[in-house]
Amino acid sequence: xxxxxxxxxxxxxxxxxxxxxxxxxxxxxxxxxxxxxxxxxxxxxxxxxxxxxxxxxxxxxxxxxxxxxxxxxxxxxxxxxxxxxxxxxxxxxxxxxxxxxxxxxxxxxxxxxxxxxxxxxxxxxxxxxxxxxxxxxxxxxxxxxxxxxxxxxxxxxxxxxxxxxxxxxxxxxxxxxxxxxxxxxxxxxxxxxxxxxxxxxxxxxxxxxxxxxxxxxxxxxxxxxxxxxxxxxxxxxxxxxxxxxxxxxxxxxxxxxxxxxxxxxxxxxxxxxxxxxxxxxxxxxxxxxxxxxxxxxxxxxxxxxxxxxxxxxxxxxxxxxxxxxxxxxxxxxxxxxxxxxxxxxxxxxxxxxxxxxxxxxxxxxxxxxxxxxxxxx
Amino acid sequence: xxxxxxxxxxxxxxxxxxxxxxxxxxxxxxxxxxxxxxxxxxxxxxxxxxxxxxxxxxxxxxxxxxxxxxxxxxxxxxxxxxxxxxxxxxxxxxxxxxxxxxxxxxxxxxxxxxxxxxxxxxxxxxxxxxxxxxxxxxxxxxxxxxxxxxxxxxxxxxxxxxxxxxxxxxxxxxxxxxxxxxxxxxxxxxxxxxxxxxxxxxxxxxxxxxxxxxxxxxxxxxxxxxxxxxxxxxxxxxxxxxxxxxxxxxxxxxxxxxxxxxxxxxxxxxxxxxxxxxxxxxxxxxxxxxxxxxxxxxxxxxxxxxxxxxxxxxxxxxxxxxxxxxxxxxxxxxxxxxxxxxxxxxxxxxxxxxxxxxxxxxxxxxxxxxxxxxxxxxxxxxxxxxxxxxxxxxxxxxxxxxxxxxxxxxxxxxxxxxxxxxxxxxxxxxxxxxxxxxxxxxxxxxxxxxxxxxxxxxxxxxxxxxxxxxxxxxxxxxxxxxxxxxxxxxxxxxxxxxxxxxxxxxxxxxxxx
Numbered sequence: 001x002x003x004x005x006x007x008x009x010x011x012x013x014x015x016x017x018x019x020x021x022x023x024x025x026x027x028x029x030x031x032x033x034x035x036x037x038x039x040x041x042x043x044x045x046x047x048x049x050x051x052x053x054x055x056x057x058x059x060x061x062x063x064x065x066x067x068x069x070x071x072x073x074x075x076x077x078x079x080x081x082x083x084x085x086x087x088x089x090x091x092x093x094x095x096x097x098x099x100x101x102x103x104x105x106x107x108x109x110x111x112x113x114x115x116x117x118x119x120x121x122x123x124x125x126x127x128x129x130x131x132x133x134x135x136x137x138x139x140x141x142x143x144x145x146x147x148x149x150x151x152x153x154x155x156x157x158x159x160x161x162x163x164x165x166x167x168x169x170x171x172x173x174x175x176x177x178x179x180x181x182x183x184x185x186x187x188x189x190x191x192x193x194x195x196x197x198x199x200x201x202x203x204x205x206x207x208x209x210x211x212x213x214x215x216x217x218x219x220x221x222x223x224x225x226x227x228x229x230x231x232x233x234x235x236x237x238x239x240x241x242x243x244x245x246x247x248x249x250x251x252x253x254x255x256x257x258x259x260x261x262x263x264x265x266x267x268x269x270x271x272x273x274x275x276x277x278x279x280x281x282x283x284x285x286x287x288x289x290x291x292x293x294x295x296x297x298x299x300x301x302x303x304x305x306x307x308x309x310x311x312x313x314x315x316x317x318x319x320x321x322x323x324x325x326x327x328x329x330x331x332x333x334x335x336x337x338x339x340x341x342x343x344x345x346x347x348x349x350x351x352x353x354x355x356x357x358x359x360x361x362x363x364x365x366x367x368x369x370x371x372x373x374x375x376x377x
Numbered sequence: 378x379x380x381x382x383x384x385x386x387x388x389x390x391x392x393x394x395x396x397x398x399x400x401x402x403x404x405x406x407x408x409x410x411x412x413x414x415x416x417x418x419x420x421x422x423x424x425x426x427x428x429x430x431x432x433x434x435x436x437x438x439x440x441x442x443x444x445x446x447x448x449x450x451x452x453x454x455x456x457x458x459x460x461x462x463x464x465x466x467x468x469x470x471x472x473x474x475x476x477x478x479x480x481x482x483x484x485x486x487x488x489x490x491x492x493x494x495x496x497x498x499x500x501x502x503x504x505x506x507x508x509x510x511x512x513x514x515x516x517x518x519x520x521x522x523x524x525x526x527x528x529x530x531x532x533x534x535x536x537x538x539x540x541x542x543x544x545x546x547x548x549x550x551x552x553x554x555x556x557x558x559x560x561x562x563x564x565x566x567x568x569x570x571x572x573x574x575x576x577x578x579x580x581x582x583x584x585x586x587x588x589x590x591x592x593x594x595x596x597x598x599x600x601x602x603x604x605x606x607x608x609x610x611x612x613x614x615x616x617x618x619x620x621x622x623x624x625x626x627x628x629x630x631x632x633x634x635x636x637x638x639x640x641x642x643x644x645x646x647x648x649x650x651x652x653x654x655x656x657x658x659x660x661x662x663x664x665x666x667x668x669x670x671x672x673x674x675x676x677x678x679x680x681x682x683x684x685x686x687x688x689x690x691x692x693x694x695x696x697x698x699x700x701x702x703x704x705x706x707x708x709x710x711x712x713x714x715x716x717x718x719x720x721x722x723x724x725x726x727x728x729x730x731x732x733x734x735x736x737x738x739x740x741x742x743x744x745x746x747x748x749x750x751x752x753x754x755x756x757x758x759x760x761x762x763x764x765x766x767x768x769x770x771x772x773x774x775x776x777x778x779x780x781x782x783x784x785x786x787x788x789x790x791x792x793x794x795x796x797x798x799x800x801x802x803x804x805x806x807x808x809x810x811x812x813x814x815x816x817x818x819x820x821x822x823x824x825x826x827x828x829x830x831x832x833x834x835x836x837x838x839x840x841x842x843x844x845x846x847x848x849x850x851x852x853x854x855x856x857x858x859x860x861x862x863x864x865x866x867x868x869x870x871x872x873x874x875x876x877x878x879x880x881x882x883x884x885x886x887x888x889x890x
Contacts, residue, residue, distance in 0.1 A: 060484055067457070067476055082853055086857050089455050094448075100443075109871060149544055158466065331470045
C-alpha cells in the first residue's frame, strides 16, 4: 500500500511539474501587457494558441488524478479554500473562450477585452496556483473530523477557516510561491516564443530581453523561496500516529533522501544552463528545452520533498492532527492498483503529445502564416 | 440548520446552472465532430475541393462551441470539490477514478489533436490530418463515456462497499463500475442524442445558407451527411431510451413515478402523453393517455404493475424480475438508515475504547442496515421524493420533441434525395431553422429528467444532497452563483453572435468558389 501511495504521489508530482512548465502559456499571456502592436500580439497569441489546451488539460488531469488518488486533499482543499479555487477557476474559464473568440467578427466585446481576459488568466492563474501550492508547504487553517458525517446539523468533515482561502492569498509566503511561479512562467514563455516565432531580429531581441529580465527576477525569488522552505518547520507523523512540528523538516528530508536532493540540483542546474545559454549566446533559441526539463525536474523533486519521509504534505495550522499525509488521505489499495494499471498508458500519451508537438512546431510561426490562415486566433 | 439548507439549495442551483450550460455545448461537439470526420473522410477519398471547404466551414462552428464547452466543463470538475466536498471524500475512492481516466485517455487526445485539426492543414499529411480529426471525435466520445460511467454510478452505485474504519465507501469491483448496464445505456443514449442534436443543427444552418442561394450544393451535401447520422442517432436514442425506461423502473422506480406524475400505480398502467400535474391533489389533470403504455414501456409487459410515488413510500415495489412485492416502506428505511448511522457511531466509540465485542457487533449492524444509510438523514418519507412537476414536464417535453425530430429527420432526407426542389421552398427552410431550438429543448429536457428525477440523492440511497455539501456559507455560494450566471450569459451572447456572423459569412459568399 505504501509503495502505491508513493507511486501515486510521484505521478501527481510529475503532473504538477508538467503543469508548472505548461504555465508558460499563462506567462506568455501576461507578456501581452508590455507588447506593442497588433502583429506582435497576434503572433504571441497564435503561437501560445497551439498549446493553451494542453495546459488546460494538464490542469484538469492534475485535478482529476489528485481526486482519484488523494480524495481527502480534494475535499479539504477545494471545499475549504473556496475563494482561492473559484478565482483560479474564473480566470481559466475566461481564458478558454478568449483564444477562439478574440478576433472573430461579432464577438461583441472586442479583441481588447479578450486580450484582457488572457492577461488576467496569465497573472491570476500563475500566482494563485502558486498560492495553492504554497498551502501545501506552509499549511492551511482547516480541521478534518470524519465523524461529522453523522451529524445531521453540520455533516461536513473538512472545515476551513471562515475566510475560505482569502487568508491563504494574503500570506506572504504563499504569494512568494505564486510570484516565483509567475516569473518562471514568464521566462519560459519568452524562451518558447524565441523558439517558435520567426518575425525578424527586432522581435527576437525584444523577447530575449524579456526572458533574461524575468529569468533574473525568477532566480532571486526562487533562492528566497528555497531559503524560506528549507528553514521552515514541517510536520511529521510519529510512530504512535501523533503529528508534531519538526524544525527544518524539508531540509532534513533532502539530506535523508539524497536522490531528491540530487534531482533538485539537476533541475536547478538545467534551468540555469538554459538561462545562461540564452544570456551568453545571442542567437541561441533552444533555452526553452533546458529550462522546461529543468522546471519539471525541480517541481517534481520539491513536491516529493514535501510529502515523503512521513511528512505532512498539507499541514493544518488549526489542528496539526488533521494534517494530510499521503497515508491518511489516499484512496484504497484497490483503487490505486486499478489506477496504476491505467497509468501504464502515460508513456503512450507522452509519446503522441511529443510527436504532435514536434510536427506542429517544426517551423517557427511567421506573420504571413497567420495572415493566410483563416482560422488563426 | 437553516444555513445548511440554504447552502444545499444554492449549491444545487449552482451545479444545475453549470450542468445545463455545459450541456448546451457538449452534445453539439459530440455530434458535429463526427459529422466533420465523415465529411473529411469524403474529402480524403474524393479530393474534391468542395468537401474541403465544407469541412472547414463546419469546423469553425465546432471550434467556437468546443471552446465554451471546455470552459464550462472544468467548472463541473472543480465544483465536486468546492461545493460537494463531503461527497468527494465519501465516494472519492470510486468516483475519482473515472474522472482521472477521462482526463488521461480522452482530454489529452482531444487537446493534442484539436491543434492539428485546426492548424495542421499545411503541417501534416492529409492522412495524418484525417486521423487527427477522427481522434478528436473519438476523444470527445471517450470523454462522454467516462463521465457517464461516473454519473451512472451515482444513480446506480455498484462495485463498492462501506469501510467503517475510514467512514467512506471504497471500490471493490472496478469492472462492475465501468461496465454497469446503466452506464453503458446512458453512454449510448447521450452520445447518439448528441448525433441527433448536431444533425438538426447542421440541417437548420444549411437551410439558412441555402436561403441565400450561393452555397446551395454545400447545404444539400451537408444535409445528406447530417440527415443520415441524425437518423441513425435517433434510432439508437429511441432504442436506448427504451432501455433507460426499463432500467429506471428497476433501479430508480421513484424517478419513473415522478416522470409520469404517478402517485398510485396499477396493473396495466397507462402512459400519459399530455397532462397537467396537480401536486396538491396528487394527480395528473386533463390527461391524454395511452392504455397500458407505461407497463409496456417500463416492464415490456402490458399487464404488469408499475408502482407510483405513494406505493413506493408505502413499500410496494417491483423486483428486478418484474414481480410486485411488499418491501421496506420509506418510513422503515428512515429507521434503518438511522440504525446504520447509530451503528457507525457505536463502531467509532468501540474502536476508541478498544472493545472488540462491541466493534464486531457494530460492524454486523452496519452491514445489515447500510443499504438505506442515506435515509437516516431524513425526518419524513416525503423528503425522498423528487420534484414531481419539473420531472414530469421535462420528460414529456423530451418525448414529444423526440417524436417530432424523428419525423423531421425522415422528411429532411426524403426532401434532399427525392424532392430536392422542396428544399428551395421557404416553408421547408423555416421548418429546418425553427427545429434548431426544438432539438436543444429536447436535449436539455432529457438531462433535467435524469438529474432532477434522482433528487435528493447524490448517491442513490446512500448520500442525500444535505450530507454531501461543503462547509461554506450560503452567501459565498450565492455570490459565485450570480458571478457564474453573469459570465455564462455574457459568453453565450458572444458565442451566439459569433456563430450568427460565421453563418452569415457562409451564406453571403460563395465558399466553394
